[in-house]
Amino acid sequence: MSERIILVEDEVKLAQFLEMELTSEGYDVSVANDGMTGLILARESTPDLAILDWMLPGLSGVELCRRLRATGCKIPIILLTAKDEVNSRVTGLDAGADDYVIKPFSIEELLARIRAHLRRRTEEDNRHLLQFEDLSLNRQTREVFRSDKPFGHAPRLRTIELTVKEFDLLEYLMSNPRQVFTRDQILEKVWGYDFVGDSNVIEVYVRYLRLKLEQNNEKRLIHTVRGVGYVLREE
Numbered sequence: 001m002s003e004r005i006i007l008v009e010d011e012v013k014l015a016q017f018l019e020m021e022l023t024s025e026g027y028d029v030s031v032a033n034d035g036m037t038g039l040i041l042a043r044e045s046t047p048d049l050a051i052l053d054w055m056l057p058g059l060s061g062v063e064l065c066r067r068l069r070a071t072g073c074k075i076p077i078i079l080l081t082a083k084d085e086v087n088s089r090v091t092g093l094d095a096g097a098d099d100y101v102i103k104p105f106s107i108e109e110l111l112a113r114i115r116a117h118l119r120r121r122t123e124e125d126n127r128h129l130l131q132f133e134d135l136s137l138n139r140q141t142r143e144v145f146r147s148d149k150p151f152g153h154a155p156r157l158r159t160i161e162l163t164v165k166e167f168d169l170l171e172y173l174m175s176n177p178r179q180v181f182t183r184d185q186i187l188e189k190v191w192g193y194d195f196v197g198d199s200n201v202i203e204v205y206v207r208y209l210r211l212k213l214e215q216n217n218e219k220r221l222i223h224t225v226r227g228v229g230y231v232l233r234e235e
């Protein structure tokens with residue numbers, strides 16, 4: 001899927017040129033020619049990156065940037081500016097911009113900055129992702145997916161709803177696939193040092209997890225190692 005970029009630029013010719021260049025690089029580009037339209041566009045189109053001109057009619061690029069950040073928007077934002085003074089740069093960075101490019105700029109430079117910001121973002125996203133076989137877990141959003149393969153259809157992701165402890169247990173097992181964790185290790189890591197109670201709690205939670213992970217007769221991934229503990233592995 002191509003990455004989505006919004007471009008807010010009031011110089012129509014420049015906007016058209018950039019749109020053409022970005023599109024030919026394979027990005028999905030949406031363009032606005034003023035700040036307010038840009039704000040609406042940014043909220044509606046869930047872009048991966050925004051390029052905002054500094055001087056815009058109505059809402060300036062800096063103000064637009066500030067408003068996006070204030071509403072929790074975390075995408076990379078690049079400001080285009082004709083201003084070259086240090087003060088302006090600081091204002092832009094204070095408003096939450098990640099980068100700025102001074103006009104006139106070469107398209108190669110802008111494209112290189114875009115690639116760098118999108119790559120960094122992908123790397124950050126991947127840091128939160130654990131994957132094993134067809135199972136994936138996002139540590140940040142605490143979501144778990146397993147891919148469904150209905151007969152004759154392309155695989156699609158099935159969301160698995162887990163309780164806090166089920167999630168913690170699965171995250172621990174997924175943190176080191178094929179490593180056998182002892183019951184003590186699991187108790188300590190998932191339930192904490194102070195846990196006093198029935199150590200059957202692990203068996204109970206493993207059973208819950210298996211029921212949810214194997215709801216559609218998917219392959220078993222959490223295995224019991226008799227007398228030792230549990231392991232996440234293929235067979």
Ligand code: CA
Pocket residue numbers: 009010011053054055056
């Ligand atoms: Ca302008």
